[in-house]
Amino acid sequence: MASETKSEINVIPPEELGFPLTKEFLELAFDREVESFSTNAGTNPGDNYMSVMHSIELTFKGEKEANHYLIKCYPNNQGRRAFLDQTNMFSKEYFMYQEFLPQLKQLAAENGVEDVVNLAVAPVHGGNIVGKQSKFTKKPWSDENFILMTDLRKSLGLTMADRVMGLDLNHAKIVIEEIAKLHALSWAYKQKNGITLLSNKYPQFTDDSMQNKDDLGKQFKQLMDHISNSSVKMVNEKLGSSHPACKSFKDFVSTDSTQHMNMFTQKNGIDENEIESHLRIKPEQDKDYNNEPWLVGTHGDCWVNNMLFLYNDEGPKKPVSVTLVDWQLNREACPTIDLAYFLFSSVRTSLRIPNLDKLLGIYHDAFVRYCDALQVKPLPGFSFETLKRRYRRAQHYGLLVSLPILSIVLKPPKDSIDMDTVKSEEVSELFGSVMKGNDENALLKHEISATVLDMYETGVI
Structure with a gap:
């Protein structure tokens, strides 16, 4: 019962995140059944300025070890949101993780030098840019922008x-x-x-x-x-x-x-x-x-x-x-x-x-x-x-x-x-x-x- 209760807790208020971070949302992202999860602030003051980061501790059903992720989102402040919209900064980052950085890693592999030119990239598991198709999943998401990645x-x-x-x-x-x-x-x-x-x-x-x-x-x-x-x-x-x-x-x-x-x-x-x-x-x-x-x-x-x-x-x-x-x-x-x-x-x-x-x-x-x-x-x-x-x-x-x-x-x-x-x-x-x-x-x-x-x-x- 305790784990079921925890899995339904939405620690981040929807008005702060832009959408409810629920068990169903995470199961869509990972295409796996979630046993439990909890959330917290992802960065300290002074570490992040343009976006908002939240950390997620998540346990999949059938596993004992917890997994750790970050979800990067638009801020609530309308001025910062407008700045991100006008500069396309958020969508540029999504493009790098979704499309370009994987091509660079593939290039190294095709040349047999992936151990020599081994560019380090944070694993990204899902994301959404409003109005743009996602490579990560064909399932529908909210009308908010976000990037879901491993917390390194x-x-x-x-x-x-x-x-x-x-x-x-x-x-x-x-x-x-x-x-x-x-x-x-x-x-x-x-x-x-x-x-x-x-x-x-x-x-x-x-x-x-x-x-x-x-x-x-x-x-x-x-x-x-x-x-x-x-x-x-x-x-x-x-x-x-x-x-x-x-x-x-x-x-x-x-x-x-x-x-x-x-x-x-x-x-x-x-x-x-x-x-x-x-x-x-x-x-x-x-x-x-x-x-x-x-x-x-x-x-x-x-x-x-x-x-x-x-x-x-x-x-x-x-x-x-x-x-x-x-x-x-x-x-x-x-x-x-x-x-x-x-x-x-x-x-x-x-x-x-x-x-x-x-x-x-x-x-x-x-x-x-x-x-x-x-x-x-x-x-x-x-x-x-x-x-x-x-x-x-x-x-x-x-x-x-x-x-x-x-x-x-x-x-x-x-x-x-x-x-x-x-x-x-x-x-x-x-x-x-x-x-x-x-x-x-x-x-x-x-x-x-x-x-x-x-x-x-x-x-x-």
Whole structure:
């Protein structure tokens, strides 16, 4: 009787989830009889911002061991829902799990290198995007969006790293190699299928988020302007307003940040001449330089909160693998965009700046190794020196995108904001609430100032 009672409990209120999470719902999802289940919050405040995660502990009939899953849903807040609708972020992630990532894993298997180019992907068991057919099941679902997946934390013991502390070299190496694996697989997919642009076949790889001219785009620009002004104030206080790096930084962020970021995510790749014209110290002319665009399928949101690590069982704690999660910002872009996004957001300046060549070298060697395994030539003109040149300009993107992200990453856990408690439906106010207290965050001030100083000294700004 106790198990039957538990199986009927709907712990998550329907008005919060958008639909009743019942025994019947779960049996439709898994096509198995459910003995009992219970639910709880899937993430801590400060760990997830765009969607809502709920955890499910479930026991199938005839089994004693419980299984652990996560269901990712739309939030209740109408502003966040509108943002997801207009950016197609939720459907982009569903596409990656449903269609594209399985093709990459199949590609590795077809080439007999699934143990070498073994991209880690969270198992997904069901999902729904309103108005779109589901590959996972032909049975009817609710009129709400959701993705149902294995909870890798409780099922396999994967954990998030300390976002405030930042990743050490061991963590960074594993992440960079995983990013290189994704890039090499998507590049091989294009080569073996005769595809010039992924976005021509899959519109989900098009990134037009920075080209949004409606009210949502205006709100995002207002938010970036606010963050930029706050960052300039912090850098002035840290370095002294008379420092030339302060003027360079102020001039850099005084332009339209959204348009500047958009230059790195154009459908046909980066216009090298335009990008490099914004560098304070231009690269030397190289008649042998191949300026063909580098375009691969990228994760697009490579920061520490979207990474789950598996650690060794014996000896000093050390990461042995990583699984990238949250594929809502995937795009076709230069691989250096993922690298800059990751290194600026998740590796502290004290490690990133002195070890940059080592970190880029890890990516270079891994990308070449994976391309060799997949039997495709690397990107046109791919070399370590070219990678460094292209990454140097991508630091513009890394700096701009890190300004809002570091406000989240470096916020003390006790001050983390639960987005579900924010009542405003204005995107600028929703995310602006996360930025409160930035002026008093000494670590945030140090990281932004150290980054700006390094970029000035290397002539990037």
